[in-house]
Amino acid sequence: MNENQASNKKFALTTPLYYVNDVPHIGSAYTTMIADVIARWKRLQGYSVMFITGTDEHGQKIQRTAEAKGLAPQEHCDQIVTSFESLWDKLNIHYDRFSRTTAKPHQSIVKEFFQRVWDQGDIYLDQQIGWYCVACEEFKEERELTENGSCQIHTNLKAEWRDEENYFFRLSKYQQKLAEFYAEKPEFIRPESRRNEVLSFLKQGLQDFSISRVNLDWGFPVPSDPNHTIYVWFDALLGYITALLDPNDEPTLKNALSRWWPINLHLIGKDILRFHAIYWPAMLMSAGLPLPEQVFGHGFLTKDGLKMGKSLGNTLDPFDLLNRYSADAVRYYFIKEIEFGKDGDFNETRFVNILNADLANDLGNLLNRTLGMVQKYCKGKGPALKATEIDNNNPLKIIGEGLSERVRECLEALKFNQACEEIFSLIRACNKFIDESAPWSLYKEKKQAEVEEILYAVLESVRLAAYLLSPIIPNLSTRIYQQLGFSVDFNDFELVNRNFSFKDQTKWGNFPGNPNLSKPEPIFTKLEPPSDA
Ligand SMILES: Nc1ncnc2c1ncn2[C@@H]1O[C@H](COP(=O)(O)OP(=O)(O)OP(=O)(O)O)[C@@H](O)[C@H]1O
Ligand SMILES: [Zn+2]
Structure with missing residues (x-):
């Protein structure tokens, strides 16, 4: 037990x-x-x-x-x-x-x-x-x-x-x-x-x-x-x-x-x-x-x-x-968009824009392009590192290590939109980190260890974000975990509790990296703007 x-x-x-x-x-x-x-x-x-x-x-x-x-x-x-x-x-x-x-x-x-x-x-x-x-x-x-x-x-x-x-x-x-x-x-x-x-x-x-x-x-x-x-x-x-x-x-x-x-x-x-x-x-x-x-x-x-x-x-x-729209899309919009306790208006154009920006682009594309790079630069094998092997100045490690505690505080205080902001600050940092560290150039320069460190840090950050988002968007989190090679369904509470302890899953860098990653598949398809917009 x-x-x-x-x-x-x-x-x-x-x-x-x-x-x-x-x-x-x-x-x-x-x-x-x-x-x-x-x-x-x-x-x-x-x-x-x-x-x-x-x-x-x-x-x-x-x-x-x-x-x-x-x-x-x-x-x-x-x-x-x-x-x-x-x-x-x-x-x-x-x-x-x-x-x-x-x-x-x-x-x-x-x-x-x-x-x-x-x-x-x-x-x-x-x-x-x-x-x-x-x-x-x-x-x-x-x-x-x-x-x-x-x-x-x-x-x-x-x-x-x-x-x-x-x-x-x-x-x-x-x-x-x-x-x-x-x-x-x-x-x-x-x-x-x-x-x-x-x-x-x-x-x-x-x-x-x-x-x-x-x-x-x-x-x-x-x-x-x-x-x-x-x-x-x-x-x-x-x-x-x-x-x-x-x-x-x-x-x-x-x-x-x-x-x-x-x-x-x-x-x-x-x-x-x-x-x-x-x-x-x-x-x-x-x-x-x-x-x-x-x-x-x-x-x-x-x-x-x-x-x-x-x-x-x-x-x-x-x-x-x-x-x-999917259940996750509707759930995410209302939880992220409205400061809990305050009034909020619904606007479909804004709904589509937020979902496209956060779920399709920032999160979905990030996973997709990172898994794509693993295919190309690591022969499809997920880099298996540990947090201790990652430089202490790594910006994702810095944000990731304190993230769960910050999210926990927000959720305990029922500040749902702030919890989303915290999680997405890590996601956005991932996108910036990839752009700035340009693993494609490092790969050409044959700096394989550096490439793997970058990809590992990003995948681990996406994993942590997916875990912390799972109460809000359980189906998307499940898809992300599955692409990262885990057999899980966040709607099956017993299974999650049995195999994925809260203490382990909320630590950034605890995950040794899973060599068996799936082929990248888009987790969230970009939405069309509403016709009357
Ligand atoms: N516009 C709303 N915004 C947020 N929550 C609402 C809103 N309307 C209803 N609710 C939720 O439903 C509860 C009220 O339930 P009720 O069944 O009376 O619905 P209602 O649509 O407000 O009914 P009525 O219009 O007849 O007053 C609220 O306390 C709240 O939890
Ligand atoms: Zn009345």
């Missing part, structure tokens, strides 16, 4: 459980791609990973959407879920659990949790009067509405006036406890700007929120009062707990919480920050459960400055993108 398998480090992370009011779009895909990168990165390091995604299927918006289509709500949900699953498949997302809030065991978990909160005296009946955004499934303060009476995000939909009896959750009781918790755990809400948003919301004073709806069938009944349906958000957040049940487990909180709780990381968009950073920890406090370690609220993919979303309908179709 190698050191990776011997470790019992665990990491559990979630994407939001996406609302099935419509098929997924590139925004839903964005969070899921990031989660997949983190999960893969942790697996490379030998962690046991529990990666949860899924769907949130109850509530008014789903009931209305299904009605409009002439379908029973469950039928509608089943249809939409298929498209989520198929998108994750196309994007090469390796999740461990797909949690659906209409799954049978979920109702038992919700019931048990509700009872715990009830027993704490944290639930009471009162009148709810105010504006409701059906798309957010949330009551809004009057001051939060636009001039047209919509919420800030769903500008095409007027908020509805509600005056009804609801059960309320005593959020106000947790004001002080939450303040203490945020102070003790400054890392709980990331990035800093989101944490500040939450702190200023807290300062305004927390109001109790309603956790039931009347005149709505599509949801779980309140256990003590079946005229009420449990509010979709109360139910949805608990989907993270239900997801932790093993398939044969009896659906109890105890079983669900026994192995993976608390969750290490909830990845979300900033639209649902309040639910995850305020409501959720307060609900867990009430139920007497440990709190998650971190909530990261990233920015929006926007179109003309507005958040892309299912309700606004201004989305980019990921299926269309994936029919035209």
Whole structure:
């Protein structure tokens, strides 16, 4: 057993459980791609990973959407879920659990949790009067509405006036406890700007929120009062707990919480920050459960400055993108192009330009021309050297030796675009090094040892870059490793962990050089600019 398998480090992370009011779009895909990168990165390091995604299927918006289509709500949900699953498949997302809030065991978990909160005296009946955004499934303060009476995000939909009896959750009781918790755990809400948003919301004073709806069938009944349906958000957040049940487990909180709780990381968009950073920890406090370690609220993919979303309908179709470009291309673009946490726009011309520059030219061509030179100058045999035989002033050795640590720091801090920058600084240095040291001239001058040292340093740098990029572009990394003569598939986590330990693979120059290199084949074909550019 190698050191990776011997470790019992665990990491559990979630994407939001996406609302099935419509098929997924590139925004839903964005969070899921990031989660997949983190999960893969942790697996490379030998962690046991529990990666949860899924769907949130109850509530008014789903009931209305299904009605409009002439379908029973469950039928509608089943249809939409298929498209989520198929998108994750196309994007090469390796999740461990797909949690659906209409799954049978979920109702038992919700019931048990509700009872715990009830027993704490944290639930009471009162009148709810105010504006409701059906798309957010949330009551809004009057001051939060636009001039047209919509919420800030769903500008095409007027908020509805509600005056009804609801059960309320005593959020106000947790004001002080939450303040203490945020102070003790400054890392709980990331990035800093989101944490500040939450702190200023807290300062305004927390109001109790309603956790039931009347005149709505599509949801779980309140256990003590079946005229009420449990509010979709109360139910949805608990989907993270239900997801932790093993398939044969009896659906109890105890079983669900026994192995993976608390969750290490909830990845979300900033639209649902309040639910995850305020409501959720307060609900867990009430139920007497440990709190998650971190909530990261990233920015929006926007179109003309507005958040892309299912309700606004201004989305980019990921299926269309994936029919035209590979999963690795789509993953790389969004991870490299957008500073995680900030908003970002999608532009297809820029998409093509970045992929051509980084993956086709800088990385792909580099491997191709270096392998070509090995064919010509080394009779096809990879130069077998060791780092110790390489001059300490070799620019690739200088960058390569500290690279893994720098990338590790970036990835641990969820600075994905910086991690890409670090890796590509080595790739770009390789191209410069070849141009400047001109191995073709050295070969003519019969300086074989120098030629081999150059080619070795470049191939070793490409190998290291491919390893570090493997959570982002697993298929390309696999192709690179295979051309370097290794039998590996970065989608086969067990195989990778068994034969390629993180410690060995992240060292520049540890690799003795593989004499059995494949024939060079382009790993990434240059993309045509989009026709309407
Ligand atoms: N434009 C976007 N940019 C980044 N992430 C997004 C975007 N839209 C949705 N997401 C991701 O999906 C989550 C919201 O899921 P939801 O199912 O409510 O999708 P939605 O398209 O935002 O729906 P709606 O438009 O109805 O509000 C966000 O928290 C985020 O993780
Ligand atoms: Zn809204």
